[in-house]
Amino acid sequence: MRLEKVTPENYEAALGLSVRPDQADLVAPVVKSLAEAYVFPEYAWPRLIYDGDRLVGFLMAFLDIPWDPDKDPDDRRSGLWRLSIAADAQGNGYGRFAVGAVADEIRSRGGTRMYVTWEPRDGGPEPFYLKLGFRLTGEQSGGQTVGLLELS
Ligand SMILES: CC(C)(COP(=O)(O)OP(=O)(O)OC[C@H]1O[C@@H](n2cnc3c(N)ncnc32)[C@H](O)[C@@H]1OP(=O)(O)O)[C@@H](O)C(=O)NCCC(=O)NCCS
Structure with missing residues (x-):
């Protein structure tokens, strides 16, 4: 598994990535993320996820x-803005x-905390993030x- 930057060669394949239809609201x-990356280049760190030559997320x-x-x-934070694993590549x-x-990238910049936000609904990614060690801050965004x- 590896990360790649978005390039002229791979961006159209990236635009074709999609999650399951029942996850579309999550x-x-x-294409929206890449627009945001263009508008907020100082904060956004977009990457494609490959398994060998296969684009998976x-x-x-x-x-x-x-x-x-x-x-x-003074409250500045780092974390995961978007994560999409292709429907047929999940699990x-x-x-x-x-x-x-992303944790490695934040650590390499001296960060010690990684934030993420998710949709609080059944079938959403909350169990995934809790399994990976995230805890609820009690905030909503x-x-x-x-x-x-x-x-650590
Ligand atoms: C949530 C998502 C990113 C998980 O990616 P994934 O590649 O399928 O997850 P992984 O295979 O790495 O799973 C890691 C662990 O979490 C568990 N897990 C993953 N999704 C889970 C879920 N919905 N409920 C419970 N456990 C889950 C896996 O079983 C695995 O546990 P294990 O190591 O004990 O086997 C993916 O399902 C996705 O893209 N969902 C739609 C979009 C979305 O919700 N993105 C997050 C926006 S904040």
């Missing part, structure tokens, strides 16, 4: 972003690999549950 399409981290500047301008450890890769993983 994560924005790749997309992730986008946020790095040192002002979380809620009106509330606390093979790619999601776990993606979380580990835009109606989503906020999870935190302390990086």
